[in-house]
Amino acid sequence: MKKYVLDLTVKSVERLHERYVHIKLTDEKPLPQMLPGQFVEVLVGGSPTTFLRRPISINFVNKEHNELWLLVATVGDGTRRLAQLQTGDRLNCMLPLGNGFSFDRSADAAGGSCDDANKVLLVGGGVGVAPLLYLGKCYQDKGTDVSFLLGARTRTDLLLLDEFRKYGRVLVTTEDGSDGEKGFVTNHSVLQQEHFGLIQCCGPTPMMKAVARYAREKGIACEVSLENLMACGLGACLCCVEKVRKECKGVDDSPVAETPATNVCVCKEGPVFNIERLLWQN
Amino acid sequence: MAKLDVQIKDLRLKNPVMTASGTFGYGLEFQDFVPLSEIGGIIVKGTTLYPREGNDYPRMAETAMGMLNCVGLQNKGVDYFCHHIYPQLLPTGGTYIVNVSGSSPEDYAECAARVDALEGIPAIELNISCPNVRDGGMAFGVTCAGAESVVRAVRERYHKTLIVKLSPNVTNIAEIARAVEAAGADSVSLINTLMGMAVDIEKRKKVLSIGTGGLSGPCVKPVALRMVYQVAKAVKIPVIGLGGIMTAEDALEFLMCGATAIEIGTANFIDPAVTMKVRDGINDWLDRHGVADVHEIIGAIY
Numbered sequence: 001m002k003k004y005v006l007d008l009t010v011k012s013v014e015r016l017h018e019r020y021v022h023i024k025l026t027d028e029k030p031l032p033q034m035l036p037g038q039f040v041e042v043l044v045g046g047s048p049t050t051f052l053r054r055p056i057s058i059n060f061v062n063k064e065h066n067e068l069w070l071l072v073a074t075v076g077d078g079t080r081r082l083a084q085l086q087t088g089d090r091l092n093c094m095l096p097l098g099n100g101f102s103f104d105r106s107a108d109a110a111g112g113s114c115d116d117a118n119k120v121l122l123v124g125g126g127v128g129v130a131p132l133l134y135l136g137k138c139y140q141d142k143g144t145d146v147s148f149l150l151g152a153r154t155r156t157d158l159l160l161l162d163e164f165r166k167y168g169r170v171l172v173t174t175e176d177g178s179d180g181e182k183g184f185v186t187n188h189s190v191l192q193q194e195h196f197g198l199i200q201c202c203g204p205t206p207m208m209k210a211v212a213r214y215a216r217e218k219g220i221a222c223e224v225s226l227e228n229l230m231a232c233g234l235g236a237c238l239c240c241v242e243k244v245r246k247e248c249k250g251v252d253d254s255p256v257a258e259t260p261a262t263n264v265c266v267c268k269e270g271p272v273f274n275i276e277r278l279l280w281q282n
Numbered sequence: 283m284a285k286l287d288v289q290i291k292d293l294r295l296k297n298p299v300m301t302a303s304g305t306f307g308y309g310l311e312f313q314d315f316v317p318l319s320e321i322g323g324i325i326v327k328g329t330t331l332y333p334r335e336g337n338d339y340p341r342m343a344e345t346a347m348g349m350l351n352c353v354g355l356q357n358k359g360v361d362y363f364c365h366h367i368y369p370q371l372l373p374t375g376g377t378y379i380v381n382v383s384g385s386s387p388e389d390y391a392e393c394a395a396r397v398d399a400l401e402g403i404p405a406i407e408l409n410i411s412c413p414n415v416r417d418g419g420m421a422f423g424v425t426c427a428g429a430e431s432v433v434r435a436v437r438e439r440y441h442k443t444l445i446v447k448l449s450p451n452v453t454n455i456a457e458i459a460r461a462v463e464a465a466g467a468d469s470v471s472l473i474n475t476l477m478g479m480a481v482d483i484e485k486r487k488k489v490l491s492i493g494t495g496g497l498s499g500p501c502v503k504p505v506a507l508r509m510v511y512q513v514a515k516a517v518k519i520p521v522i523g524l525g526g527i528m529t530a531e532d533a534l535e536f537l538m539c540g541a542t543a544i545e546i547g548t549a550n551f552i553d554p555a556v557t558m559k560v561r562d563g564i565n566d567w568l569d570r571h572g573v574a575d576v577h578e579i580i581g582a583i584y
Contacts, residue, residue: 003314005554043552049346051499052551094554231342231349232551236307238327238353239342263335263356268311 001096003234004032010089011067017156020127021083022059023070025091031068034061035100036135037202037225037272040070041233042082043092050078052231053094055267057131057202060163068093069134071159073127097233098271101131101200101223103138118144121196122168123185123211125151125203129159131225132202136167147171147196151185151207154178186210196220200272212275222275228266235268242266244277284568285575286561288322288542290520291468293405293443295322295377295543298576299533299561302524302547303328303381303407303447304353308367309374315554319375320561322543326367328383328409331393333359337414338491343480348499348526349548350478352414352490355383360393364400372402379445383409385417387435395439405442408432408467411449411474413496423449423474426461437466445522448472448513450502455509456516463517471522471545472513473506499548500526507539514540514581528556530563537564540581 008025015021041053060069074080085091120139122132129150139146146168152158155178164170172180173188181188185207191214201211202225215222230240241263261279264270286297300323306312309324318324336356343350357363363380371378380397384390390408397406410432412419422428433446446462448455450473459470475496480489506525514521523541527533528549536544549556564576573579 005315050344051347052344052349229340229342231351232305232311232554234307234311234554236305236311237342237351237551238304238336238356239340239351241336241339241341241356243339261335263339 001033001035003094003097005092005094007090008068008093010085010087010091012087013083013085015083016159019074020159021072021074022160023072023082023085023091025068025070025093026066031061031066032096034058034068034096036103036138037100037131038096038098039233039271040068041094041097042070044078044081045092047077047081050076050081053233054078054082055097055227055230055233057225057271058096058134059130060134060137068095071127071130094233098267099269101135101225101272103135103142119194119196119198120144120146121149121199122146123149123151123199123201123203125185125207126153126157127159128203128207128225129164130202132200133160133163133167135200136164140167147190149173149185149188149190151175151203184210186214198222201225209280212278212280215275223272224275224278225271226266226273227271230267233267235265238263238265240266242270242273243279244269244273245279284565284573286565288576290405290445290522290542291443293323293379296320297322297561298537298541298543298564299557300325300379300522300543300545301550301557302545303409305547305550308371309376309378310370312550312554313374316558321376321557322561323377323379325379325381325407325545326363327357328355328381328412329357329360329363329393329397330355330383331360331389333357333362340489340491341495343489343495345478345480345497345499346501348497348501350480350490350495350497351475352492352495354414354492355412355419360396364396368400368402378403379405379407381407381409381447382436383412383415383419384432385415385419387432390432391435391439394436398440398442403442405445406440407445407447407471408436409447409474411447411451413449413451413475413477413494414492420449420451420474423458424452426458429458430461430465433462433465433467443468445469445471447474449474450505450509450525451477456512459513459517463519467519469520469522469542470513470517471524473502473509473525476502476505498526500528500532502526503532507535510536510541511539511583515584527560528552530560530567533560533564534567534579537576537580538582540584542580
């Protein structure tokens, strides 16, 4: 997919509770094609300490209004500055980057069994719910039934629930029990009651590891979206590497090393990985 | 339009703007943003005789106006480069230079010899200054004897333009440059990254997997300029300057300090099209000041 550097216009910045902002961007020209699970590298101006671009996942693409949505948790200087953007400001974005979730090829392509191929569970935690919204929309467009299982520490950390409800059933867990079922996403009763053909997941690493463990036990195909620290976003600097299994197809067709694992760039070969490729030992 | 082409021994560059090794992949990653054939020279990733997995994650820490990295020369080896990557480079029309690294003079020489056989690669840049590998790398670049031993070994097996990339992590960089020149280098490029570190105060741990890393970005530019100036005065071979160049003005400073060409590194991460902006900016400056040929400003401050 062709990549672009665009000065997008900020259409709105909505503060969702104290730690999150929802930024809607637009452009005079139609936005480039983007896939769910891909990300944008945004340039944060005017800071002596935020030097590198910030990778932010694509939350939603509204084709009708020519909008790109970003959901940002304010965790450091860079994201705090993003939160201060005003309507009409320009935001320099490099996009679309990374591979995205394998939604267009269905659960079958991700290794799911055919019987369950049409039942997809999208699991998100915290701000990691971001890419699942557009993914859910793309599934809906295809006529695939999705359920969202969204986890947070507490009720106010549950983000964009009304948006998610437009594209599928929404199930919720909170660690303090303030909304939905109490506990972690992996404790939710739906996992005992129903069977899914494919789980796609984005959230904190411990959560994704727990989801991956569940999926492996149940023999369900599972993809996770990683957020390793990165610089270039283009596969050039080799900073964001994740160790993956060498023997897995598609990793590397060259017989160049005897090592059992190899480092690949999360920005280029990811951020979405099938858990079978990762070396996560549960 | 000023005359921008420069010559480094037999290596002809259509303009003095190159990309620094490890910051521009093989150029292919940036094709959507820049016409590769318009860049003066593309110095591809550090290449070694055998494949290397590099260091563990985390390999990067952001710093004020810069970054630390400890990638550790991850690459698939010279044979993979020759058979799989080199054929993809030729159709782009770019001028490619291979950055060669190793853990012994023999490794360097063998790797260089295999690149020598590639008709479309007119030069190599010898990396005797990588701060992120234990075996070799910077170990060779911090003493005159070490630097000489590698350059001599490579010179015997490599017959095209030989650029040697110097480490700033030394007491007297001019001395190393002179030693490298005497051993047969056609050019020196400097600076490689400055060794540094960062601490995660919440975890009370080093940020980078191996503790230390190489500092790059605009924060190193004054140090790089000073070293380029010192080296340009000390040697007769052409000097290539790099270290924190973000703009045409930065590049012009290096040229005026005596650099015949410059490399852009970390800035590629911020703006993937920066090389063209720097080239155009140099040209505009020359035009504005009535300078017909870039050579007129090389070493202008002395």
